[in-house]
Amino acid sequence: MSRTILVNFIRFFALVFLQVFLLKNLTLYNLSTPYFYILFILLLPFETPNLLLFALAFILGITIDAFYDTPGLHAASCVLLAFVRILFISITVQKEGFDNEPEPTMSVMGFRWFFTYALILTLFHHFFLFNLEVFRFSEIPYTLSRFVLSSIFTVFLMLLTGFLFYRRKERT
Amino acid sequence: MRNLLIFITKYNAFFLFLVFEIAALTVYVKYNSFQKATFISSTSKVTGALYTQVNGLKDYLRLKEVNDSIAKENARLRNQLKSSFYTDTAVKHDVTDSVYKQQYTFISAKVINNSVNRATNYITINRGSKQGVAKGMGVICSSGLVGKVIFVGEHLSVVQSLLHKDSRFSAMLANGKEIGYIEWSDDLDPHKGILKDVSNNAQPKLGEQVVTSQYSLFPAGIPVGKVSNLHTRQGGYTLNMEVALAVDFSKLLYVDVVVNKLAQEQTGLEAQEKKDE
Numbered sequence: 216m217s218r219t220i221l222v223n224f225i226r227f228f229a230l231v232f233l234q235v236f237l238l239k240n241l242t243l244y245n246l247s248t249p250y251f252y253i254l255f256i257l258l259l260p261f262e263t264p265n266l267l268l269f270a271l272a273f274i275l276g277i278t279i280d281a282f283y284d285t286p287g288l289h290a291a292s293c294v295l296l297a298f299v300r301i302l303f304i305s306i307t308v309q310k311e312g313f314d315n316e317p318e319p320t321m322s323v324m325g326f327r328w329f330f331t332y333a334l335i336l337t338l339f340h341h342f343f344l345f346n347l348e349v350f351r352f353s354e355i356p357y358t359l360s361r362f363v364l365s366s367i368f369t370v371f372l373m374l375l376t377g378f379l380f381y382r383r384k385e386r387t
Numbered sequence: 388m389r390n391l392l393i394f395i396t397k398y399n400a401f402f403l404f405l406v407f408e409i410a411a412l413t414v415y416v417k418y419n420s421f422q423k424a425t426f427i428s429s430t431s432k433v434t435g436a437l438y439t440q441v442n443g444l445k446d447y448l449r450l451k452e453v454n455d456s457i458a459k460e461n462a463r464l465r466n467q468l469k470s471s472f473y474t475d476t477a478v479k480h481d482v483t484d485s486v487y488k489q490q491y492t493f494i495s496a497k498v499i500n501n502s503v504n505r506a507t508n509y510i511t512i513n514r515g516s517k518q519g520v521a522k523g524m525g526v527i528c529s530s531g532l533v534g535k536v537i538f539v540g541e542h543l544s545v546v547q548s549l550l551h552k553d554s555r556f557s558a559m560l561a562n563g564k565e566i567g568y569i570e571w572s573d574d575l576d577p578h579k580g581i582l583k584d585v586s587n588n589a590q591p592k593l594g595e596q597v598v599t600s601q602y603s604l605f606p607a608g609i610p611v612g613k614v615s616n617l618h619t620r621q622g623g624y625t626l627n628m629e630v631a632l633a634v635d636f637s638k639l640l641y642v643d644v645v646v647n648k649l650a651q652e653q654t655g656l657e658a659q660e661k662k663d664e
Contacts, residue, residue, distance in 0.1 A: 236441055242504040245575060265400045269407045276411065281434045283502075284509045284545060287415025294411050298404040347415070349506045349552075357574055 219260055219318075227275065230255050235282040247364035250289075251372045252279055253340055256296055257333060260318045261308065265301060272297035285348070292344040299339045303332060321377035333373045334366075341366045435499075435543050438511060442499040453640055460529050491606050493643040494518055499543070503550055503577040503636045510534065510546040512642060520544045525604030525645040531633035532556065532569075532599055532611050533642050544644075550577055550636055557603040558582060558611050561596035565589035569597065569611055569630065577637060580612060580630040587624055591617060597630050605645055 234252040242248050256272050263271075276290030283289065304319070307328070321329040345362045395402055446453075496518075500511035514520050516539050526533040526546050534548040535556075547554055550571050558569040560582075567585035582597055595614045601607040616629035 235437075239502065245504055245577065248504055265403055269403045273407050273411065277414075282438075283505075284511075285415075285507065287411050287413070287417075291408060291411035291415055294404065294407040298400065298408075301400045354573060 223255075223259065226258065227255055231275070231278055231282075234279060239283070243364070243368070246361050247368045248361070249365060249368040249372055250341065250344065251369055253293065253296055253337065253369070254373055254376065256293060256300060257336060257373070258318055258320060261304065268297050268301070269294060288344065288347060291347060292340050295343050296336055296340040299336055303335060307332075320380070321374075322380070322382045326377075329377055330370075330374065333370050333377075337366050337369050337373070341369065435511070435540070438500045439513065442497075449640065452638065456529060456640065490648050492646045492648070494520060494646060495641060495643050496520075496544075497641055498639050501548075501636070501639055503548075504575075506552050506575060508548045508550040508636070509537075510548050510639065510642070512544050512546060512644070513542065514644060515540045515542040515544050517541055519646065520644050523604070523650075524647070526642050527605060527609050527645060528634060528639060528642045530610065530635075532558075532605060532609050533634060533636075533639065535604060536644065546642075548636060549580065549632070549634075550575075556605075556611075557600045558597050559600040560585065560589060560591055560614075561598045561608075563589050563591070565591075566600050566602070567625075572629065578632055578635070579615075580632050581627055582614070582630050583625070583627045585626045585628070587626060589626060591626070591628055593617065604647065604650075 230252045234250070238249050238251055252275065255275055256268075259268060259271065272293040273290050276288075276293035277286070279289040279293075280286050308319075317323050319329070319332060324332070341362050345358050345365070349358050494514055496512040496514040498510055499513050500509075502508045502510075510526075510533070512520075512526075520536060520539050522536055522539055524536045526536060532549060534546045534551070534554065536544050537547045538545040549556070549569070552571065554571055556569050557566065559566045565585050565588070567582045569580050569582050572579040572581050585591070591614050593614055593616075597611045597614060599605040599607060599609040599611060610633045612630040612632040614628050615631040617626075
């Protein structure tokens, strides 16, 4: 239990630092910006209580907002992300049959499940984020292309990290 | 009542979602009045300190560019020195001129945080109210117009750059003196602006300089960019044209905050005029 908390704590800071000091400066052709920090919410253990999940998502969003000078924007998107996560997990995963607090990582759940999971959640988050940021109908084609290309970039980074920390199944 | 409680606990995810989402959106909407959310911005203690630290590191990587820009600026200033002009009259007398008093002074500042790739771009600089920066002052750099101060902390300030969907500054064509206003282009290209509402009598040429007008926050004649395309959407009785911006925002290092000594008097008078009407 305490190990899970520690791991998630470190992951929180590592992802925020990575996002704010490296990925913030990274843009491909002014269209594709990765928002990789949402991996933190994706990788929280299955057993996380809903209240804690929403609170963490809100705190993560506000932290990113503080660095991006956009109070509320990322917080709102992250809360939506947390909600979609709950729905997705309740549909695709049956609660029984897990011991020792598993996390929805690629090593535990397999590539196919993780890919769908990351893709769907990222799409929701990015769609909401980009549209809330611009908040105009006149720029829809541009916003949509930013949304699609950024989502691809983010998911790509997530899969890379998934493979990087891939461990053979320890479940017996 | 019991049924209601059961209902809420059964769908607790949805209700929690509503609560948090409303909280986040409230913060987002309130943010338009910037002061209320100051603790969540890059002038706050923690984020400001972190940005300053990381910026110290980045400075080493950029020393060459800084050197170049300073050398260029030096050359330009040297050109303006009296000693680099020759006098063709034999007698020369200096007069202390009491007609001209300084209207603009400049506070030099360093950029510690910057972005160009979002719909709303802000720049954080390392000068604040202690050094005399105030809300609403203009910001320029050696190559041209940068933006406007929108929030001032004690040691840091946030500048809304020209690359912001709400930015709008008065500008004019350098040769014809026709007034219009400059905005960021719709497609979020950081090198492109649009000069709007120029009167139909103007005859702009490709490559003509666009500079700030005398009605702006800035001294007149600060470069904004060059006209790069005349065939943009026209707005009825006025002309719109594309402008290639003079400042490369992604490489911004040092900026100057413009202090207009007469600004207070002007806004005071104009407010009075409105009241009288």
